[in-house]
Amino acid sequence: MIVLGIILLIVGIVVGIPILTTIGIILLVIGAILAVLGAVGRPIGGRAHYF
DSSP states (O other): OHHHHHHHHHHHHHHTOHHHHHHHHHHHHHHHHHHHHHHHTOOBTTBSOOO
């Protein structure tokens, strides 16, 4: 999810489509939150990690 967020962010900036930039930022933040919570050991949705 983090990689997809980075790709959409870069494509949105290069092409100039603001909705892609916004979606990229949202996916990047959600992916980072899930990664941090998974690394701490807190299970989310029954899974301890998302990788």
